[in-house]
Amino acid sequence: MLTRIDHIGIACHDLDTTVEFYTSTYGFEVTHTEVNEEQGVREAMLRINGTSDGGSSYIQLLQPVREDSPVGKWLARNGEGVHHIAFGTADVDGDAQSIRSKGVRVLYDEPRTGSMGSRITFLHPKDCHGVLTELVTSATEH
Amino acid sequence: MLTRIDHIGIACHDLDTTVEFYTSTYGFEVTHTEVNEEQGVREAMLRINGTSDGGSSYIQLLQPVREDSPVGKWLARNGEGVHHIAFGTADVDGDAQSIRSKGVRVLYDEPRTGSMGSRITFLHPKDCHGVLTELVTSATEH
Numbered sequence: 001m002l003t004r005i006d007h008i009g010i011a012c013h014d015l016d017t018t019v020e021f022y023t024s025t026y027g028f029e030v031t032h033t034e035v036n037e038e039q040g041v042r043e044a045m046l047r048i049n050g051t052s053d054g055g056s057s058y059i060q061l062l063q064p065v066r067e068d069s070p071v072g073k074w075l076a077r078n079g080e081g082v083h084h085i086a087f088g089t090a091d092v093d094g095d096a097q098s099i100r101s102k103g104v105r106v107l108y109d110e111p112r113t114g115s116m117g118s119r120i121t122f123l124h125p126k127d128c129h130g131v132l133t134e135l136v137t138s139a140t141e142h
Numbered sequence: 143m144l145t146r147i148d149h150i151g152i153a154c155h156d157l158d159t160t161v162e163f164y165t166s167t168y169g170f171e172v173t174h175t176e177v178n179e180e181q182g183v184r185e186a187m188l189r190i191n192g193t194s195d196g197g198s199s200y201i202q203l204l205q206p207v208r209e210d211s212p213v214g215k216w217l218a219r220n221g222e223g224v225h226h227i228a229f230g231t232a233d234v235d236g237d238a239q240s241i242r243s244k245g246v247r248v249l250y251d252e253p254r255t256g257s258m259g260s261r262i263t264f265l266h267p268k269d270c271h272g273v274l275t276e277l278v279t280s281a282t283e284h
Contacts (some may be wrong), residue, residue: 002168004191005147005199008227010273018271025244025270026144026229048229049146050194057147057191057199080272082224085150087168087190102167128167129160130222131152 002095003053006088006136007045007060007115011075015063018080019044022059031058032116040069045115055088055138060115084122086134090141096121099135104128111137118142144237145195148230148278149187149202149257153217157205160222161186164201173200174258182211187257197230197280202257226264228276232283238263241277246270253279260284 012018022028023046032045046059062083064072074083089095092111100106105124114120117139125132154160164170165188174187188201204225206214216225231237234253242248247266256262259281267274 002170002190005150005201008147008150010271012271021271025241025246028144048144049199051199052192057193059147081267082227082273085224099167104167125223129152129154129163131224 001091002087002089002135004051004055004088005057006055006086006134006138007058008082009060009062009084009086009134010081011062011064011071011078011083012080013063013075015042015044015061018061018063019046022046022061028059034115035065036113036115037065038112039071039114040064040066041071043115051088053088053090055141058115060086084132084134086120086136088136088138088141090137092119092121092135092137092142095135099123111135143233144229144231144277146193146197146230147199148197148228148276148280149200150224151202151204151226151228151276152223153204153206153213153220153225154222155205155217157184157186157203160203160205161188164188164203170201176257177207178255178257179207180254181213181256182206182208183213185257193230195230195232197283200257202228226274226276228262228278230278230280230283232279234261234263234277234279234284237277241265253277 111119253261
């Protein structure tokens with residue numbers, strides 16, 4: 001069951017400049033940074049609020065580390081902006097299976113590693129009214 | 143102070159079809175619908191979770207009621223997808239003033255009426271790394 005908006009993923013050309021914008025303009029704080037080589041991104045997580053399922057909602061800022069990564073290609077085509085949205089669940093495997101059975105394309109056969117040790121998968125944007133949609137089970141949930 | 147992700151605004155061609163997708167695929171429920179003539183949209187709010195500031199996070203589905211509305215023009219240019227993101231605050235007036243003083247363009251001189259009796263304003267996407275960003279004070283906060 002999807003129980004929270006886990007994060008909004010925003011693609012940017014320069015992570016440091018964009019982090020500076022989000023922290024100085026809004027007063028948000030960076031709570032985590034990492035490089036995800038598999039996804040081809042450098043990223044910063046800014047925790048915005050706690051959620052009623054015991055999790056959190058984040059802004060995730062993403063800078064591609066190579067042009068041929070999915071985020072790199074997306075950025076070249078669209079420019080900076082919202083790249084994806086993510087719903088949190090305690091059971092990414094079960095929810096992915098259930099959603100696949102409804103005819104929505106799930107991009108990975110098995111969930112992969114996301115931010116902060118989470119397990120993630122993505123739904124095809126063409127099956128989701130144009131929205132690249134991630135499902136995420138946080139490290140503390142799995 | 144911005145204390146939550148209040149909602150993600152998603153533009154769609156047909157509200158009923160898109161609501162059906164979000165409810166049947168994810169199990170979300172529509173908690174509110176309205177027509178906002180000033181913004182030129184029919185909308186459905188799906189409450190996803192409560193937030194640690196006492197508010198909620200929603201998915202907001204938006205169908206333009208006329209082609210020359212901001213959402214109508216955006217949809218013609220971009221197709222369906224994430225139109226804006228919104229941060230919640232108890233003081234939209236103060237936060238808008240503070241953010242304007244940092245050189246970010248605020249689109250309204252005074253906040254206008256948003257979903258469910260909220261007071262809202264928008265920040266120019268070109269000043270926000272490509273993200274149309276809304277600030278919202280809910281009806282129970284003002």
